[in-house]
Amino acid sequence: MTETTSTDSPAFPAAISxxxxxVEQTLTNNVLASFEDCTDPRLKQLMQSLVSHLHAFIRDVRLTEAEWNTAIEFLTQVGHITDDRRQEFILLSDILGVSMQTINVNNDALGNATEATVFxxxxxxxxxxxxxxxDIAGGASGQPCWVEGTVKDTDGSSIPHVRIEVWEADEDGFYDVQYPDNRVTGRAHLFSDDQGNYRFWGLTPTPYPIPHDGPVGKLLEATGRSPMRASHLHFMVTAENHRTLVTHIFVRGDELLKHDTVFGVKESLIKDFAQQPAGTPTPDGRDLLDAVWTRARFDIVLAPASIL
Structure with a gap:
C-alpha cells in the first residue's frame, strides 16, 4: 500500500513506500507518547495535538531540511525585531489569520452581542x-470625527460606567508608538455615563499598512499579498460581569474591506462615517474653523461573562 503526494515534482516522490x-509514523507515535506522563491534562492535550498537526504538515508537504532551516531563520528574525514597542509575532499571527481564528473560538456568537476582532x-x-x-487625538493629525453610542447588555439594559479604551492611527497611518519621541496621541480611555452613553472626538480612520519593513513584510511580498489594513478605530470595552470586548469599527465604502491583511473585518462592524460639510454645527459646540468633519455611531452590546 502506498501513499501518493499532490505533486509530480522530482523533489517530491510520486509514492511513499x-x-x-x-518510519515516519513511529516517530510521531514516540513523540506523542513522551507527553503521556504530563500531569496537566490541558497542557498534555495541547502538546499532543500540536505534535500531531506539525508532523502531519511535514509529511503532507514533504518538508525539506533547507525549508525547515529557512523557517527557523525566519522565526529568529521575527524574534530579533520584536521589542517593547514592536511585536512582530503578533503581526505574524495576524497575517496568518491565527489571531482572528483564536478570537472566533474564544468569543462565541451570542445573539445581538457586538462581535470581536483582532487586538x-x-x-x-x-x-x-x-x-x-x-478628544482622543491628543494632537495627532487627521480629520476630526465625532463618535457616539450606548453600551448595553444582550437584554437591552444600559450598562453605566463602562471603561472604554480607544486607539487609532493618525492620517499618515502611524500609531503614536511608531514615532521615536514617546508621544501619546490617538489613544485614551473614558467611561460611559449613568445611562450607558458615551461620546468622544477622534480622527476619521484611514487605511494604512502594517509594519512591513521586517520579516513579516518580506513574507507578504514573497506571497503576493498586500500589507494594507482597512480603515478602522480600535475599542476595548470592559464591564463587571460581562465579557471583555476587543473590536474595531470600519468605514463603510473603504475599498480594503474585503482585503484586510489581518482578516479582521466583520460585516456587523462596518459603520457609516458621515461627512459633515464645513460649517455644520458640532454636537458639543466645538469650533472646527469651518473644517469638514465626520460623525459615526457605534452602539455596543456586551455578552455576559458566563458565556466564557
Whole structure:
C-alpha cells in the first residue's frame, strides 16, 4: 500500500513506500507518547495535538531540511525585531489569520452581542483618561470625527460606567508608538455615563499598512499579498460581569474591506462615517474653523461573562 503526494515534482516522490510511512509514523507515535506522563491534562492535550498537526504538515508537504532551516531563520528574525514597542509575532499571527481564528473560538456568537476582532500590536496600557465628549487625538493629525453610542447588555439594559479604551492611527497611518519621541496621541480611555452613553472626538480612520519593513513584510511580498489594513478605530470595552470586548469599527465604502491583511473585518462592524460639510454645527459646540468633519455611531452590546 502506498501513499501518493499532490505533486509530480522530482523533489517530491510520486509514492511513499509502506516502509517509509512506518518510519515516519513511529516517530510521531514516540513523540506523542513522551507527553503521556504530563500531569496537566490541558497542557498534555495541547502538546499532543500540536505534535500531531506539525508532523502531519511535514509529511503532507514533504518538508525539506533547507525549508525547515529557512523557517527557523525566519522565526529568529521575527524574534530579533520584536521589542517593547514592536511585536512582530503578533503581526505574524495576524497575517496568518491565527489571531482572528483564536478570537472566533474564544468569543462565541451570542445573539445581538457586538462581535470581536483582532487586538493588534499597538495597544498601550495606561492611556490617558478623557471626559465624556473629550478628544482622543491628543494632537495627532487627521480629520476630526465625532463618535457616539450606548453600551448595553444582550437584554437591552444600559450598562453605566463602562471603561472604554480607544486607539487609532493618525492620517499618515502611524500609531503614536511608531514615532521615536514617546508621544501619546490617538489613544485614551473614558467611561460611559449613568445611562450607558458615551461620546468622544477622534480622527476619521484611514487605511494604512502594517509594519512591513521586517520579516513579516518580506513574507507578504514573497506571497503576493498586500500589507494594507482597512480603515478602522480600535475599542476595548470592559464591564463587571460581562465579557471583555476587543473590536474595531470600519468605514463603510473603504475599498480594503474585503482585503484586510489581518482578516479582521466583520460585516456587523462596518459603520457609516458621515461627512459633515464645513460649517455644520458640532454636537458639543466645538469650533472646527469651518473644517469638514465626520460623525459615526457605534452602539455596543456586551455578552455576559458566563458565556466564557
Amino acid at each position: 509502506t516502509q517509509q510511512q512506518a 493588534g500590536p499597538f495597544f498601550v496600557e495606561d492611556a490617558p483618561e478623557i471626559p465624556i465628549g473629550g
